[in-house]
Amino acid sequence: MPRSAGRTDANFWGGLERRIRAEWLLATLAMMLFTMALSYFSDSIGFSRLNHAFYDKTLAAAVHAVDSKDIVIVAIDDGSIDQIGYWPWRRSVHAQLLARLGQARAVGLDLVFSEVNPAYPQDDEQLAQAVRHHGKVVLPLVLDEAGGSALAPLAPLAGAARQMGYINIYPDEDGVIRSLTLERTLASGEKVEHFVIALMRATHEPAQPAAPRQAGSAPLLLPYAGTPGHFTIYPYAQVLNGQIPESDFKGKYVLVGSWGSGLGDAFPTPLSRQGESMSGVEILANGLQSALRRHWISSPGRWQTALLSTLPVLLICLVLRRLSPRRSFLLAMAVLFLVFAASWLLMRYASVWIPVTASLVGTLLAYPVWSWRSQEAALQHIDRELQALSAEQPAVGNALSPGEPSRRDGSLSARVTHLHSAIAQLRHAQRKREETLQFLSHDMRAPQNSILALTQLQDQAESAMPQAELLRRIDRYAHKTLGLVDGFVQLARAEAAGLRNEALDLVELVELGCDDFWAQARQRHIRIVIAEHPDAAWIRGDEALLRRAWCNLVDNAIKYSPDHSEIHCRIVRDRNDWLAIIRDQGRGISAAQQATLFTPFIRANEDKPGNPSGVGLGLALVMAVATRHGGSIQVNSGLDRGTEFVLRLPARQ
Structure with a gap:
């Protein structure tokens, strides 16, 4: 029996299924490792900017305004500068302001007083007395660029302040403020706390950041309360002139800082629109609110993020193997949407951010990679089957007719053309087999049956015919049989040899x-x-x-x-x-x-x-x-x- 007789459809499809399963396992493992590596090394390969961009869009879409009645900003704005005079103002002016804020829970002066004003030396002592009299004033420290030392206020002011904390805020590489670092270690080994923590300590509030994994010197992502101008803001001049009742500040945290367009204390944030910036004092207000509410945006560590990033890729790989190309493409688009939707839901309701760039890249590549590998596996399997079939049935090796152009490259169209030609040849062979069966069962049997009928008639005396007539008829039927055999053999040779x-x-x-x-x-x-x-x-x-x-x-x-x-x-x-x-x-x-x-x-x-x-x-x-x-x-x-x-x-x- 020829070997082709033993090649069953079960063997063909079983071998193809095993190859597809192996390719699927390899493709899935490769895509998951690739996605994990992209996520883990995202900062090194430049994905951090993309992650920041997705973070900003997600935060802007997920932010919901929070009522901030406990925090008030006294803004040194352009109108106040017009009324009071050229900036910087005398420190006695700030002393007068503190007198108006006596009912405040705590006052944070986002103003640097590190140098003596020789023109009004008595103002420093006046401000120090006002700070001491108020009892809950926080003054800022300024860290140098390396963070190794801190620039403190003048000694009288520092001694009068209830607490001090550094006001530095550190932008990401794209210049956007997304986080605060609540604790820094100086070169001397001394630990200093951020301005917002100092404000909480001034009122004996628990000053823990309420983010267990991110406590200490790790940056904490700010859940901004809203777009710039969200907090209650009073112009400095109106508060100083008594236009704002002192009762409006009762029991509240008051932050005093610049708001003027020319003072330079403004930064881009994830909620910035069309170049709009947020003043430094309002960023501090957002940080204070997050610390008071013990609410920060948390983000898993590098390894956890890398593992979580592989989940969408694993999901799409699990179902790609069973879907058609059209449905696979639609599924890939659906998983991309699911990644964005899950990111938004986590940000909105759980205040969790998981960088999505690696997941998006892995999901986008999963479909073409799987299409490539499954197609290549199927085509290679078919190529091997065609080669084996060509060796067993030489006619299939010449499946393309001489007048049909034969492409020998490895492209999909060329390989499908060869497959189509082989299938056509096999269909032709099947048709010829049916014709052969018909030929054997009808055309070849007819003259033989006639010969048998003549011999049976000859055995009966009443139907017997002369011997010459009998031989003539048998000779005719025998020649017809030989003609059929000869014609059939010649046709088969012409078609297959x-x-x-x-x-x-x-x-x-x-x-x-x-x-x-x-x-x-x-x-x-x-x-x-x-x-x-x-x-x-x-x-x-x-x-x-x-x-x-x-x-x-x-x-x-x-x-x-x-x-x-x-x-x-x-x-x-x-x-x-x-x-x-x-x-x-x-x-x-x-x-x-x-x-x-x-x-x-x-x-x-x-x-x-x-x-x-x-x-x-x-x-x-x-x-x-x-x-x-x-x-x-x-x-x-x-x-x-x-x-x-x-x-x-x-x-x-």
């Missing part, structure tokens, strides 16, 4: 084929006329098959021609082809009969009296030979108009 590719002279082939039937034609007084032709008409092909095809055409022309008629043969050039044409003067073929003229085992007017004997395979062989040589066979005929066959073959280059 390997072709010899040799240079041939079509003129010589036509002349020799006509000579083979000279005697047969002479018996019926039929004249075969070969018209004037070129000296040579070179083609390439299998001489035996081409000669057999031409002889079939000559034989048919003689069979269907009346006695005392002529058969005309000629050879002409038609661009890149040679045409071998044969025309008889017979009864012709109708249009309906021409539709099935080249179909095996079908003969026109088979039951018509006087119809020549045959098995219906001669013209099928001619069609098979012409097709395999990259040519064609055409018929031009009509009832009572004779018949012309045109055998077209490519000329030798």
Whole structure:
């Protein structure tokens, strides 16, 4: 039994399924490791800016305004500068302001008093007395760029202040303020706390940041209460002049700082729009509110973030294997939307931020990577099956017809073309098998059954026939059987056997084929006329098959021609082809009969009296030979108009 008989669909699909499963496991593992690496090393490879951009958009979409009644800002704005005078103001002015804020829970002066004013030396002591009298005033420290030392207020002021804390805020690499660091360690080893923590300590509030993992010197992401101007803001001049009742500050944290457009204390934030900045004192107000509410935006560590980033990739990989390409693409888009939606929900309701850039990249790449690997695995598996099938069935190796362009590259279209051609060849083989079964079950059985019927009749005396008649009938049926076998074998060879590719002279082939039937034609007084032709008409092909095809055409022309008629043969050039044409003067073929003229085992007017004997395979062989040589066979005929066959073959280059 040939090996192909043992190659089942189960083996094919089982092997393909195992290959696809292995590719899926490898692709899933590779994409998860790739995504994890992108997330873990995101800062090193420049993804931090993308993560910051997504963070800003998510925070802006998720922020919900928080009522901030406990915090008030006294703003040194442009209007106040116009009323009070040129900035900086005398420190006695600030002392007067503190007198107006006596009912405040705590006052934070976001103003640096590190140098003596020689013009008004007494003002420093006046301000120190006002600070001491108030009892809950917090003054700022300023850390140097390296954070190794702190610039403190003047000694009298520092001694009078309830608490001191540094006011430095550190932007990310893109200049945007997203976080506060609540504790720093100086070069001396001394730890200093942020201004907002100092304000809480001034009122004996618990000063823990309420973010267990991020306590200490790690930056804490600010959940901004709203866009710039969200807090209650009073102009400095109005408070100083008593236009704002002192009761408005009762029990509240009051932050005093610059708000003027020319004072330079403004920074971009995630909520900035069209270049709008937020003043430093309002950023401090947001930090104070977060500390008071013990509410910060938390973010997992690098390893946790890397692992969480792989979840969308794992989700899409789990279902990609079972979906069609169209649904896989839609799923990829849905997972991208899900990543954004989950990010927004976590930010809005849990105040958790997980950087999404690595997840987005991994999700975007999962679909094309899986499409590439699954397609390549399927095509490679099919290639191997086609190679094995080609080795087992040589005809499949020549699946593309000689006239069809054969592409040998590894592109999808070329490989699908080869697959399509092989499938067409296999379908053809299946059709031929069905024809063979029909041939064996009907055409071959019919004459044999007739012979058996004759022998059975001969055994009965009343139906016995003369021996000469019996032998004549048996001889006829035996010759019919041999004709069927010979025609079938020749057709099978023409369709499946390997072709010899040799240079041939079509003129010589036509002349020799006509000579083979000279005697047969002479018996019926039929004249075969070969018209004037070129000296040579070179083609390439299998001489035996081409000669057999031409002889079939000559034989048919003689069979269907009346006695005392002529058969005309000629050879002409038609661009890149040679045409071998044969025309008889017979009864012709109708249009309906021409539709099935080249179909095996079908003969026109088979039951018509006087119809020549045959098995219906001669013209099928001619069609098979012409097709395999990259040519064609055409018929031009009509009832009572004779018949012309045109055998077209490519000329030798």
